[in-house]
Amino acid sequence: MDDLNDSVTADDVAAAAGVSRWTVARAFKKDASISRKARERVLAAAETLGYAPDLLASSLASDRSNLVAIITNDFSNPHKLVLLERLTRMLWTAGWGTLLVHMSDSDDASAALLAASQRRVDAAVVIGTRFDDTVLATALGARRVKKLVIFARYSQNPGTLTIACDDVIAMRDIADHLLDKGYRRPVFLAGPDTQSAKLHRKSTFTEYWQARTGTPVPALHADAYDSAAAIERVTRLLDGQSPDQRPDVLVCENDIIAIGAIDALRCHLGLRVPQDIAVTGFDDIPLAASPAYQLTTYRQPITAMTEKLLEVLAGTLTHDVHLPGRLIPRGTT
Amino acid sequence: MDDLNDSVTADDVAAAAGVSRWTVARAFKKDASISRKARERVLAAAETLGYAPDLLASSLASDRSNLVAIITNDFSNPHKLVLLERLTRMLWTAGWGTLLVHMSDSDDASAALLAASQRRVDAAVVIGTRFDDTVLATALGARRVKKLVIFARYSQNPGTLTIACDDVIAMRDIADHLLDKGYRRPVFLAGPDTQSAKLHRKSTFTEYWQARTGTPVPALHADAYDSAAAIERVTRLLDGQSPDQRPDVLVCENDIIAIGAIDALRCHLGLRVPQDIAVTGFDDIPLAASPAYQLTTYRQPITAMTEKLLEVLAGTLTHDVHLPGRLIPRGTT
DNA sequence: TTGTATGCGTTATCAG
DNA sequence: CTGATAACGCATACAA
Numbered sequence: 001m002d003d004l005n006d007s008v009t010a011d012d013v014a015a016a017a018g019v020s021r022w023t024v025a026r027a028f029k030k031d032a033s034i035s036r037k038a039r040e041r042v043l044a045a046a047e048t049l050g051y052a053p054d055l056l057a058s059s060l061a062s063d064r065s066n067l068v069a070i071i072t073n074d075f076s077n078p079h080k081l082v083l084l085e086r087l088t089r090m091l092w093t094a095g096w097g098t099l100l101v102h103m104s105d106s107d108d109a110s111a112a113l114l115a116a117s118q119r120r121v122d123a124a125v126v127i128g129t130r131f132d133d134t135v136l137a138t139a140l141g142a143r144r145v146k147k148l149v150i151f152a153r154y155s156q157n158p159g160t161l162t163i164a165c166d167d168v169i170a171m172r173d174i175a176d177h178l179l180d181k182g183y184r185r186p187v188f189l190a191g192p193d194t195q196s197a198k199l200h201r202k203s204t205f206t207e208y209w210q211a212r213t214g215t216p217v218p219a220l221h222a223d224a225y226d227s228a229a230a231i232e233r234v235t236r237l238l239d240g241q242s243p244d245q246r247p248d249v250l251v252c253e254n255d256i257i258a259i260g261a262i263d264a265l266r267c268h269l270g271l272r273v274p275q276d277i278a279v280t281g282f283d284d285i286p287l288a289a290s291p292a293y294q295l296t297t298y299r300q301p302i303t304a305m306t307e308k309l310l311e312v313l314a315g316t317l318t319h320d321v322h323l324p325g326r327l328i329p330r331g332t333t
Numbered sequence: 334m335d336d337l338n339d340s341v342t343a344d345d346v347a348a349a350a351g352v353s354r355w356t357v358a359r360a361f362k363k364d365a366s367i368s369r370k371a372r373e374r375v376l377a378a379a380e381t382l383g384y385a386p387d388l389l390a391s392s393l394a395s396d397r398s399n400l401v402a403i404i405t406n407d408f409s410n411p412h413k414l415v416l417l418e419r420l421t422r423m424l425w426t427a428g429w430g431t432l433l434v435h436m437s438d439s440d441d442a443s444a445a446l447l448a449a450s451q452r453r454v455d456a457a458v459v460i461g462t463r464f465d466d467t468v469l470a471t472a473l474g475a476r477r478v479k480k481l482v483i484f485a486r487y488s489q490n491p492g493t494l495t496i497a498c499d500d501v502i503a504m505r506d507i508a509d510h511l512l513d514k515g516y517r518r519p520v521f522l523a524g525p526d527t528q529s530a531k532l533h534r535k536s537t538f539t540e541y542w543q544a545r546t547g548t549p550v551p552a553l554h555a556d557a558y559d560s561a562a563a564i565e566r567v568t569r570l571l572d573g574q575s576p577d578q579r580p581d582v583l584v585c586e587n588d589i590i591a592i593g594a595i596d597a598l599r600c601h602l603g604l605r606v607p608q609d610i611a612v613t614g615f616d617d618i619p620l621a622a623s624p625a626y627q628l629t630t631y632r633q634p635i636t637a638m639t640e641k642l643l644e645v646l647a648g649t650l651t652h653d654v655h656l657p658g659r660l661i662p663r664g665t666t
Numbered sequence: 667t668t669g670t671a672t673g674c675g676t677t678a679t680c681a682g
Numbered sequence: 683c684t685g686a687t688a689a690c691g692c693a694t695a696c697a698a
C-alpha cells in the first residue's frame with residue numbers, strides 16, 4: 001500500500017487488467033458501453049496500482065478542462081469568504097475544479113482572463129463589487145473565455161451571464177420593513193461613486209422610497225467598500241448635527257459598510273442603535289448575527305445562485321438570473 | 334484587434350514569423366538561447382495573432398504545471414481571507430496559478446490531495462487549523478504530491494514542510510506584555526480539544542507563564558473555532574462567578590475566539606473590557622483593529638511566510654521555517 | 667462490447 | 683543559435 005506511484009498510466013492498468021487502454025478509459029466514464037465484468041476488473045486493477053486519470057492530459061485531448069476560474073479583486077469583505085466557500089464546495093461536488101485568480105486593479109482584468117484562458121478553463125466566474133464593466137468588456141474582447149459569468153453583482157455586459165440576487169425585490173423589502181417600523185428619514189450609504197459602478201441598490205431603493213412616500217432619499221458615498229471608510233463618512237456626516245436634523249435610519253449597500261456605520265455611531269458619536277439611529281445592511285455576513293451588532297440585513301440566496309451557476313456550466317441555462325433573497329430582521333431596526 | 338482567436342498555436346506563429354515552432358517556444362522562455370532578432374519577430378507575430386502559450390499542453394509536456402493547490406477546510410475564520418489574498422497575489426506575481434480545494438471533513442484529505450495530484454500541481458499548500466495530522470499523513474501516503482506545505486500552522490508530519498509563525502516567541506511576547514500590565518490570573522481559551530490538534534500556543538503559553546510566575550494557567554476549550562462557540566464557553570464559565578474568582582485576562586488562541594469572548598463579556602455578562610477582564614487574540618484580523626474591539630493581538634508575518642513559500646516552490650528551501658511576528662497592543666489590555 | 671489510429675499543443679533532447 | 687524527433691496521457695471517431 002505504500003509503493004503507490006503517481007506515474008501509473010492507463011496503459012499500465014490495461015496491462016494489469018488484461019484489456020486495452022481504451023477500455024480503461026471507458027471504465028472511468030459514467031455512461032460508457034462496457035460490461036460490468038470488464039469495468040470491475042479495470043477498477044480493481046486501478047485500485048491496486050493506485051491509478052487515477054490524469055486530468056491534464058484529459059483536458060488537452062478533450063478540450064474540456066472541468067476547471068472554472070474564480071476571479072476576484074476584493075478580499076476585504078468577509079462576504080467573499082462565504083461566496084468562496086459555497087462556490088468551491090458545490091463546484092467540487094459537481095466535479096469542477098476551481099482556479100482562484102487574484103485581480104489587483106481594474107486594468108488587470110485582461111491579465112486575469114488571459115491566465116484563465118491559458119489554463120483552458122471552461123468558464124470564468126467574476127465575483128466582487130469593484131469591477132469596471134467597460135474594462136471587463138474590452139478584456140473579454142481581447143481574450144476569449146468560453147463562458148464568463150458575473151456572480152452576485154449586476155452587470156449589463158454583452159457576452160456575459162449575470163447570476164445575482166434580485167436587488168429590486170430586496171430593496172423594496174427593506175423599504176417596506178422600514179416604513180412598517182415607522183422610519184421616515186432614511187439616508188442611503190453606498191460604496192465609492194465611480195463612474196463605472198452600477199450602484200443598482202442605491203437607485204432602486206431611492207426610487208421606490210420616493211414613489212411610496214413622496215420624499216427623496218439623500219445618498220452618501222464611502223471612499224471604499226470597507227468599514228473604515230464607512231466610519232469616516234458617517235462620522236463626517238453626523239458630527240455636530242442636531243438630533244432633529246439627523247436621519248432616523250442608515251440604509252447601507254452592504255454589511256461591511258453597515259458595520260462601519262454602527263461603529264461610527266456608537267464609538268465616535270456616542271449614539272445608540274437603533275434608539276437614536278437605525279441601520280440596515282446587505283449580505284448577512286456572519287458578523288451581522290453576532291450579539292454585538294444584531295444587524296438587520298438581507299440574505300442573498302447563495303446556494304440557489306450557485307445551483308444556477310452549475311446549470312450554466314452544464315449548458316442548460318443561457319440567460320441572466322435574478323433570484324429573490326430574504327430579509328433578516330434583527331435588532332438594528 | 335477583434336478577431337483574435339484562442340486556438341492560435343505555436344505553429345501558426347512560427348509560420349507567420351518564418352521560423353520553426355521550437356523557436357517560438359524559445360521566444361517565450363526567459364533564458365533561452367535565441368537571437369534578439371528572432372525573438373522580436375516571434376513576439377510581434379504572436380501579438381498580432383493573439384497567441385499565448387497553452388499552459389495545459391506545456392504542463393503535460395514538461396511535467397511542471399506552475400500550479401499550486403491551496404487546500405483548506407475552514408472558511409469561517411476571516412483570517413483565511415487574509416491568507417488567501419496574500420497567497421494568491423504573491424503566487425500570481427511569481428508566475429504560479431492557484432487551485433483552491435475545499436476539504437469538507439478531515440477524512441476528506443485524501444480526496445483533496447487526489448484532486449490536486451490529478452491536476453499535476455507542483456505543490457499543495459494546506460491552510461487551516463482543523464486538520465488532523467495523522468489523517469493528512471495517510472492521505473499523503475496514498476496519493477503523492479510533489480511538495481506538501483503546511484502553512485500558518487504547526488505540524489510534525491514527515492514528508493511535509495511547515496511554514497508558520499513562531500508560536501514560542503509569540504506567546505512569550507504576549508505573556509511578558511500581560512505581566513508588564515499587571516495581570517496575574519490569566520485563563521487560556523483555546524479551540525476544540527481534539528486529540529489531533531497540536532494546541533501549540535496553549536502549551537507554550539501555560540508553560541512559560543508557570544515558569545515566570547510559578548502559578549498554573551487554567552485552560553478552556555470552545556467547541557469550535559468560531560465566535561459563537563467562544564461566546565457559549567465564556568458565558569458558561571463566568572456566569573454567576575464572583576468578581577474575585579474571575580480571571581483578570583482571557584488569553585485566546587486566535588482573534589475570532591477573542592472576539593467571541595469580548596461579545597460574551599459585554600453583551601451577555603455585562604462586563605467591561607479591559608476594566609473588568611482583559612482579552613488578547615492572535616492573527617490581527619481586520620476586525621481586531623475596529624473601534625468596537627481594539628483587540629490586543631499578535632500579527633503573523635504573512636508576507637515573509639509567503640516569501641518563504643516561494644523559496645520552497647523554487648526548490649531553494651527545504652526545511653521547516655518559523656518566523657517571528659509582532660505584538661499589536663490595543664485597547665483590550 | 668471492445669480494439670485501433672490519430673491528434674491535442676507543447677517541451678526535452680539531440681542533431682545540425 | 684536553430685530545426686527536427688519523440689514523447690506527455692488521454693479522447694474522439696471509427697472499425698471490428
